[in-house]
Amino acid sequence: MRIRATVAAASGALALSAFVVPAAHAADAPSYKTEAVKALSASGKSAFTASTAADLGVSFSDFKIASAIKVGTTNHVSTTVTYTLTHGANYDISSDDFANGPFIYKGSSPETADNVLFGDAPADCTATSSTTATCTGLIDIYPGDDELINSDAGTWSGGALAIQYSTNDSTVQSGLGATNVQRYSKLTVNASPEPVKKGKTITVTGKLSRANWEDHEYHGYTNQSVALQFRKAGSSTYTTLKTIKSDSTGYLKTTTTASVDGYYRYSFAGTSTTPAVNATGDFVDVQ
Incomplete structure (x- = not known):
């Protein structure tokens, strides 16, 4: 059964009620998901300020997600998200030390979200210039592992994040799009x-x-x-x-x-x- 939890960020209480990797999938879950959670609940700094974004010099745009995600009672559901990643010319986004991916959150902001959902793995990106790339990632949902409660149904907002594993630096950008998470x-x-x-x-x-x-x-x-x-x-x-x-x-x-x-x-x-x-x-x- 999936664990729901609340994490306090230095900038205030950050209610990530559904970000823990489901116990049934924990053994083979990629480290990306754990690091993505850390980026949203970063200790000692806010993961939601412009100063964090400056750490990696990364931004996101052209965020596209399905207008609705239909979720049943037990089956794993995933939905594709695409966006443009912009970065400094001297930054190597293909490095094993770098990862990025989308997330969705229920609430007015990630800081006060009732629930946050990620993808199991980082997004795949293809460079389109020395400073831009087009990226495709997934949002993975496991209703059978208690990732959702009935009140979660409705409008969710979309965001994206980038992380550098070796330094724990991260960029988190919210308010990039919206989708409806619906009860099948x-x-x-x-x-x-x-x-x-x-x-x-x-x-x-x-x-x-x-x-x-x-x-x-x-x-x-x-x-x-x-x-x-x-x-x-x-x-x-x-x-x-x-x-x-x-x-x-x-x-x-x-x-x-x-x-x-x-x-x-x-x-x-x-x-x-x-x-x-x-x-x-x-x-x-x-x-």
Whole structure:
């Protein structure tokens, strides 16, 4: 099980509630991740001031990350981050003594973040000039190791850091981008009876659920608007028939009138904390 902890930096309390390497992966985790944590919780200096950035003469720009990261209950999830690294002309970023990579944090700043997530390994960089490089790194998330709690869902900010192992010097830059870390959603549907006579009533049931990062199960998403949609056989387009709300367990139930053969599905538009999802259409033969 993953350990959550709080570290105090010299500049103030730095709440990094999810930066410890998961115990299940600690044996083979690269040293980069440990050093990245140290950069964010640097003892004796602030890892978030311009003076730190001057130590390495490194800056980051053109930070790009997915608009949303969908995380389930147990499976490892990673998302790619790209950015430009700018450094002094006399600095060798290919040295084994140097590493850099992205991170994301939940909160207004890294200093007060509720949670911070890194990549397992440093970014790969390709020089584009004597002072710039394009870099690609990952954010790695292990929900099964308790890296997230439900309140973590929503908007996270992005940053990047660079470290020099031999001197413990580092550059940390925050506020470079944003992403939504979302609780993965599921949606089911069942239309009956099948077959049905034209003009008769069809009952359509289903359930909307989403990942719970604290007990690693899926639970009903309550009081959410969900559209009942229909696609006529031979067509590729769904049309919304009505919108209903999920009940206290995420359960969905409504009725409609049979007219022609086709597929019924429920469709959820999503929220900032939970991604959109469509149920697989259920075919009804109308006789």
